[in-house]
Amino acid sequence: MPAVLPAANPHPSPLTPHSSFDAIIIGSGIGGLVTATQLAAKGAKVLVLERYLIPGGSAGYFEREGYRFDVGASMIFGFGTQGTTNLLTKALAAVDVSLETTPDPVQVQYHLPKGLDLKVHRNYEKFLQELTAYFPHERQGIRKFYNECWKVFNCLNSMDLLSLEEPRYLTRVFFQHPLSCLGLAKYLPQNVGDVARRYIKDPQLLQFIDMECYIWSVVPADMTPMINAGMVFSDRHYGGINYPKGGVGQIALKLVEGLEKAGGKIQYEARVTNILTENGRAVGVQLASGEVYRAKRVVSNATRWDTFEKLLPAEKMPPSEQKWQQRYQKSPGFLNLHLGVKADVLAPGTECHHVLLEDWSKMEAAEGTIFVSIPTLLDSQLAPDGYHIVHTFTPSWIEDWQGLSPTQYEQKKEDAAGRLIDRLEKIFPGLDAGLDYMEVGTPRTHRRFLGRDDGTYGPIPQRKLLGLLGMPFNRTAVPGLYCVGDSTFPGQGLNAVAFSGFACAHRIAVDLGL
């Protein structure tokens, strides 16, 4: 996996305060970078501190033997050209940069139990036709369910998306778009499962809706907020799934270029060890090197668990965070196989994204559902001529990878990789024989290189909650400290954390009077 991080300096120099900033952002994930670029574009003096060597976090990349691998998922929402929900396009444009993207004609091809094999086409009607062909008796229910998702999306896509913690903005959008606001207020406490069951009765079709949610929310429909499903199930047909030329890592690199153009700064190999407080207020940060930076506002793009248990003293965790931890838990991480394969392994017409499951009862189990991305079908430059990248991942808990000797750890990775490759032979015959390169990552890898507690993919509800109502916005109980990224409203996903970044920067800009 990526190069080893430099160790913390064991002999930090005495604390030497550097010049002060309007805002310090801990971490350069997409959530952190959108906050930083938005603030810099408004004229704020911004510093991003990133513990790793390059920006992007889970939207980063690494290069090996002529391959450029995406660290995380390659299915990117938010690069549309119209409306208000294309937040990655908007975030780049705000700092005068842009990215070329390639549209993906199919979001995902499902290979599910009992021969349920279908594609989610970019074209909405084509997708509905393909699904209805499997469930002709549910023709009406299918259309009504997905049309209801469009209602949510149309509300979102009609208004500027900014901080819901800013009363003047809320009043303005309410007067400009009263029906959209009331629509969103209605859907905020709802989950997908309840809406789906209003229209659909067939148990296998309901399992399919569970899978439609699971592949991005990592929980079934009953626990997946309806607002998020409205975004995902509609935007894939509206703005579409578009892959950035040069790989997912380009998004962060471009945002950094824009940040610097707008006068902001980023420092790599800068691991924050403490958020400094004075009289209970966040006033700056301390790095592993001992350096101290002060700012009027501090933003953490680390997970909430890292922020409130490691960067701040766990024993002083505010009651609101304790409550949050009772509502949300860490999702599993992923076991990742970054494979380079001979091009002839893939039949002509192969789609970029696949989901494989053989037994419905295993959907949420470790090594149950297999996800596959083949980004080289959209950008052949990411692999040597004649080869493809087949990024394969499946849920995996960190507990299964603890307490092993280095040899046991390597052996366990190899065994698990073998099991996944065997299963994938069903959709890609000859995969094993065509292997050219393999790098295996576990939740331990993500904990180490992405700094995510237990290598988690993100927060998931502990039990069925009221839609998105329990997800905190950007301000925290610690004055001067904000959170951004997937442990804030509305949760996981690049377009989701981009929203969180817009909202965070908006709230801070108002607080600073910018």
Ligand SMILES: NC(=O)c1ccc[n+]([C@@H]2O[C@H](COP(=O)([O-])OP(=O)(O)OC[C@H]3O[C@@H](n4cnc5c(N)ncnc54)[C@H](O)[C@@H]3O)[C@@H](O)[C@H]2O)c1
């Ligand atoms: N297809 C997709 O939609 C897609 C693809 C890739 C990633 N993602 C999603 O992106 C989301 C994550 O984005 P995010 O913005 O929340 O964060 P992130 O986890 O990607 O980034 C956090 C960054 O903070 C850095 N960091 C953590 N602790 C630090 C510390 N103490 N000091 C300095 N730096 C520190 C990490 O190195 C990392 O770069 C996830 O939900 C993930 O699933 C989605």
Ligand SMILES: CC(C)=CCC/C(C)=C/C=C/C(C)=C/C=C/C(C)=C/C=C/C=C(C)/C=C/C=C(C)/C=C/C=C(\C)CCC=C(C)C
């Ligand atoms: C005033 C009154 C009365 C009221 C008010 C109301 C309102 C205004 C409200 C509002 C709200 C809002 C704004 C909201 C927002 C939201 C949002 C933006 C959301 C978003 C979301 C997104 C998402 C969720 C996304 C996601 C994605 C993802 C996660 C992806 C992933 C992927 C993967 C993992 C891949 C897989 C696959 C394969 C490979 C196959």
